[in-house]
Amino acid sequence: MCGIAGIFYPAMPKPVDPVRVRAMTDVQAHRGPDGGDVWTAPGVGLGHRRLSIIDIAGSPQPMRSADGSLTVTYNGEIYNFVELRAELQARGARFVTSGDTEVLLHGWAAWGPALLDRLNGMFAFAIHDAARGCLFLARDRMGVKPLHYAELPDGAVVFASELKGLLAHPLLRRTPQITAIEDYLAFGYVPDDTSIVAGVKKLPAGHFLLIERGKPVPAPSRWWDVDFSRRATGSRRALEEELVERMRAAVTLRMVADVPLGAFLSGGVDSSAVVALMAEASPRAVKTCTIGFDVAGVDERGYADVIAKRFATEHRERIVSADDYALIDTLVAAFDEPFADASALATYRVCELARETVTVALSGDGADEAFAGYRRYKFQAAEERVRALLPASLRSRVFGTLGRHYPKADWAPRGFRAKTTLLALAEDGAEGYARSVGVTTPALRAALLTDTARKALGGHRAEDRYVRAMRDAPARDALDRAQYADFQHWLPGDILTKADRTSMAVSLEAREPLLDYKLVEFAATLPDDLRLRHGQGKWLMKKAMERYLPKDILYRPKMGFVTPVGAWFRGSLADEAAALARSRTLIGSGWFDPRAIETIAADHRAGRADHGRTLWQLVMLERSMARLFGA
Structure with missing residues (x-):
């Protein structure tokens, strides 16, 4: 895994x-501690920091073609590079390295942008084609690997794996963007x-950007999208075997x-499931690791130990204090942009543990999105059945009125938060789901x-992107649309950003097999009742794994990494929450009402409301x- 950066006019x-390009790569040295280099030519400069995974002694980057017309800097792994290499050799290509990077150069020469359709991997790369006078930027289908870019006042387009790479260029203006x-407050x-940072863009997942000399910088082009509009045929047993x-x-x-x-x-x-399949394929004991918490209710080490013993893995574990908020500044530095998924603390710790013995670690990320594993899908499906029974005008009038007057019960499980459910039922499915994936409600944000x-926002509303994604989705029903929207926003914005930044912060490569694009495309065709049945998400996947895993693992309640931010802001971080109302950064921006912040901090501390997640958002912000911008 690597860090890349570049400049193109x-x-x-x-x-x-070249000093500027090197500065942009050096601030990303954690992504590639094994070395780096810079290449420049008139109008272009490419930089690279390398974490050696494949062909350790060879494949230096930036890498040039034999004739010098093509140069690539690349972050990621092409998992099917061996078969692509053979196909290109059959076409006459001559390779001088044994890694996957050179496949990109010969693949571009042979197929141009159509190369992307042949790649199975996680990647973000830039290819400079001197003959065509262009720079080609591309990002993998799911958005596993990041790529940021911006246009500068001197006419340059700069790009980097992480935002800090762009910020190392002195001409990038640091202006916060209110929208x-x-x-961020919403999600x-x-x-x-x-x-x-105003003016900075992220190349979307499954998109490329072809910048040609002498032409304006175009909008990115989509080269892949997940399609939920088709349905697989065949018996349940046949689909299970295929899965x-x-x-x-x-x-x-x-x-x-x-x-x-x-x-x-x-x-x-x-x-x-990933460990079971690794053990099946490996002639040696699989190295596994887990972290546990010093709070019994959120400690999953016992379940991990069952799997470790079942598959005779070389297992390591470590206990982390639930009060591990000392990592705040480490995470802020790793993510650049504010990131308030508090499970990032635990993810960082497990990456840190893994890096002690391995350089590459496989994870189970992506199955919830692909196979409908989140509880919110169950609630969305149930709410849609209720919506279908009543006209929209009646729903809005009845449920909206009840929802506005029903007392808020933040402490209760989702199924008993009647206020949340009533307000969701008053809206259409897209609006209701957009609200359900949020952290801070529109009313609290206001x-x-x-x-x-509010005036600077100009009517911008965070939830609108979800509403648009669901209404335009290549989908058949409500479950399809919810999953599709999560693939567009939640997966790349939260889950994969968290996995990339926390793993790269400790120079660990994380791989997500359950986001293999062929597997995702297959999962999207499964009938609804094979994804979600009787309130059980990932139904077919769990049935398929019964041959490998015990039922008390497959069908136990989902826990996940739990970080007790609510308790922190009533205890050890209570003073920090109160101090937010006096923050030079927040209040000095002119965008935040100190009295409102003071009220939510006081109400949370007194137990009148649960604003723990919102306070965590404000601290991280x-x-x-x-x-980013100074005090």
Whole structure:
């Protein structure tokens, strides 16, 4: 895994200072501690930091073609590079390295942008084609690997794996973007279609950007999308067998490495399934690791130990204190943009543990999105059945009135939060789901922001991106649309950003076999009742894994990494929550109402409401903005 960066002048070939490119890569040295280099030519400069995984002694980057016309800098892994290499050799290509990077050069020469359709992997790369006078930027289908870019006042287009790479260029203006703050407050992360720094963009998952000299910088082009509009045919048994085979192939592909390899093991369905298939394919004991908490109710080490013993893995575990908020500044530095998924603390710790013995770790990320594993899908399906029984006008009048007057019960499980459910039923399915994936409600966001901020937003509403995604989805029904929207926003913006930044912060490569595109495309065709049946998400996947895993692992309640932020802000972080109302960063921006912040901190501390997640958002926002824009 690596960090990449570069500079390209589309209008005319201005000279590129290699010192600037090196500065952009050096701030990403954690992504590639094994070395780095810079290449420049008139109008272009490419930089690279390398974490050696395949062909350790060879494949230096930036890599040039034999004739010098093509140069690539690349972050990621192409899992099917061996078969592509053979196909290209049959066409006359001559290789001088044994890794996957050179496949991109010969593949571009042979197929141009159509190369992307042939790749199975996680990647973000840039190819400079001197003959065509262009720069080609591409990102993998799911958005596993990041790529940021911006246009500068001197006409340059700059790009980097992480935002900090762009910020190392002195001409990038650091101006906060209010719409991204609204989005962050809504979801707890800055979505992939925006950035907290005005003018910075993220190349969307499954898109490429072809910048040609002498032409304006175009909008990115989509080259892949998940399609929920088709349905697989065949018996349940046949689909189950196909699912197992696709999972097996996805895991096996990701076990190729010239460095020590292992897996994260939480004891949940997804990581346990990956470990089971790794053990089946490996002649040696699989290296696994897990972290536990010093709070019994959220400690999953016992389940992980069951799987470790079942498959005779070389297992390591570590206990982490639930009060591990000392990592705040480490996470702020790793993510650049504010990121308030508090499970990032635990994810960082398990990556840290894994890196002690391996360089590559397989994870179970992606199964919830692909196979409908989140509880919110169950609630969305139930709410849609109720919506179908009543006209929209009646629903809005009856449920809306009840929802507005029903007392808020943040402490209760989702199924008993009648206020949340009633308000969702008053809206259409897309609006209701957009609200359900949020952290801070529109009403609370409006209270937190000043009139100046609300005016600057100009009517921008964070939930609209979800509503658009669901209404335009290539889908048949409500479950399809909810999953599709999560693939567009939640997966790349939260789950994969968390996995990338926490693993790369400790120079660990994380691989997600359950996001293999062929597996995802197959999962999207499964009938609804094979994804979600009787309230049980990932139904067919669990049935398929019964041959490998015990039922008390497959069908136990989902736990996940739990971080007790609510308790923190009533205890050890209570003073920090109160201090937010006096923050020079937040209040000094003119965008936040100090009285509103003071009220939610006081209400939370007194137990009158649960604002723990919102307070965590504000703490992470304050730290990130101070780091990005100064106090």
